[in-house]
Amino acid sequence: MALVVQKYGGTSVGDPERIRAVAEHIARTRAAGNDVVVVVSAMGKFTDELIRMADEVSPTRPPRELDMLLTSGERISMALVCMALAALGVDSASFTGSQAGIITDTDHTRAKILEMRPDRIREALDDGLVPVVAGFQGVSTERDITTLGRGGSDVTAVALAAALKADVCEIYTDVTGVFSADPRVVSKARRLAKVSFDEMMEIAATGGRVLMLRSVEFARRHGVPLHVRSSFTWEPGTWIVEEDPTMEEAVVSAITDDTSEAKVTVGGVPDRPGVAAHLFRELANHGINVDMIVQNTSERGTTDISFTVAKTDLDAARTQCLEVQESIGAAQVTTDDGIGRVSIVGAGMKSSPGVTALMFETLSEHGINIEMISTSSIRISCVVRADRVADAVRYLHTAFGLDAA
């Protein structure tokens, strides 16, 4: 008998009909001899509705109160799931984040889990119940209600699976798994039956939209196998597991794309120690997350530093760069929001020479200019013009033999 944690996202519990379908699947999983712990998000567009009401009420949203407001959404969906289970004769009980023992820090709207104390969930399982837990929420060390930020419900599910030593954490969503490329961009994209944690982290970090980096990291750290699958077709999806050394690895598993970032270039910077440190410390102090960073060595004692940030942080990043421009002796600060990134990810890449060359040749053949390059042992990313990103993904998907037959 396995212990299965099943997480259902907002579209999976989007309306009463979907909720009944979810309850039926939970009942089937139980009937197959498994123990099940369920984690649910708020119903579909309910969170947006709450934010709209808050906007109408007040221009001010104290984070503590925003968390109190938003956490009402999961209460509704989890109570409804329990009612649907009751109609099928499955005994269940809902638990808020606080009741489930999800203890967080006090950083409202983006709290981090400090400790898991799922005693009540264990008791419920021992009593033969299906515990249905509110995703996305916890209780802080100050006994206030917190939310875990974007992708928080996945984090709840993975953290519970880790604490309960579950056999698998199933993430149900509105797609059938992780694909070799975004199917909206590449019509021949294939669903991947299995990817390693390392690959999934690179995919998540470079534009894969199915899972957030945070929950994949958490799953890898605790060795929780993930299974991403559809709550509309219920067919098997993509397993995300520890790399299996006996398996032959695909050289390239997936091509990802991301056009959510912009580029900042600080030009004519004196080439001396401490300049880059000073610049990026300033950005970090202002809460600006920097992604790719490229610095070229220079010939005439100056250098250009380019980096990418989320487009939403572009104005703040430019402001900070202009603030430090004089103190670091930079000649100019320029920005470019017309860029995009295309990446190839594959665990087999580290033992396959020629992958980099093939990527660059493919882009070059189609007249796509590479503006920045960054690499890890299992990923290569190139910044290109945003309007060539989709082409780049398609050409690379074909070049690396990923097109479905």
Place this chain on the structure above:
Amino acid sequence: MALVVQKYGGTSVGDPERIRAVAEHIARTRAAGNDVVVVVSAMGKFTDELIRMADEVSPTRPPRELDMLLTSGERISMALVCMALAALGVDSASFTGSQAGIITDTDHTRAKILEMRPDRIREALDDGLVPVVAGFQGVSTERDITTLGRGGSDVTAVALAAALKADVCEIYTDVTGVFSADPRVVSKARRLAKVSFDEMMEIAATGGRVLMLRSVEFARRHGVPLHVRSSFTWEPGTWIVEEDPTMEEAVVSAITDDTSEAKVTVGGVPDRPGVAAHLFRELANHGINVDMIVQNTSERGTTDISFTVAKTDLDAARTQCLEVQESIGAAQVTTDDGIGRVSIVGAGMKSSPGVTALMFETLSEHGINIEMISTSSIRISCVVRADRVADAVRYLHTAFGLDAA
């Protein structure tokens, strides 16, 4: 400086505009030098909306899950009230029933408060905040979320006021106070500036719709002055206070009416001890609340027992009476759902002879037949035909000199 508990009902926080108006009134109360604790209900029709969703999801509603579902409503309204207060520069913090220390029994959907531990509310007041507490909800001794049943938000407010030794508990609603009769029935009904707890309990028990009996009882037991007033006009309403022995009391303060009950008559019952006890024990065991009971002495060794129950309990009451009919030797069981009750309430009644006579004469003069009578020291109730109740209220209102000039 006074400590004021303010309770806002569903219509008072029915939409963003009303929520902003409530926040402004809280800010005014604070600016006048008072400490304020706020209790809120769910927004207007939100609870109905949740029940409708539950209906669509499942024919089964486990009470524990129904409570989890319904308590989401107050979270939304209290978070929004806090946001509106923040916009006015008033620091506040919302608290669930559990966080406010409202400990109940485990009787889901109609839990009773066992203990109040409002430590966090006291701390918030000490920190200069306005605590905004979810009405209607608590946490059970089993650590599950409970609701307090009908009128539960008023109970929350009164219980908090008692525990915090507040100077007044203000109940904000969509009417301007307690009236000498239902203004929809009697156009000349007057708002009462002050009524005693005893009178208010009789008014609530016999058809007054502004306050539930339960919260008035609670307030009387703990000596919490109530002030029922409008959140639409904000003008002073009706004070409900301890009877003031130095004050001259109105002989009759209010005429109430109630057409929500039906009558059951168990006829031809042998007139011997234990028969009534057996009958009403059976009804109580099946959760049927009996209101008025009338038994006439008999001449031929048998008697008729009549009683009233809520119309919603009529079928169940008839079934139980038929069940015991044989064992108690009753001749027949008849029911009548065409009845109504008119009552006169007044603390001065006990020292004024002739009130009963005037009531009966007034009804008689207008051809209204009295079918049952029940009295307390400060109330007389008559059951009449339902279609004559409104007439009866109007005639009595005039006869007892209550018509507004």
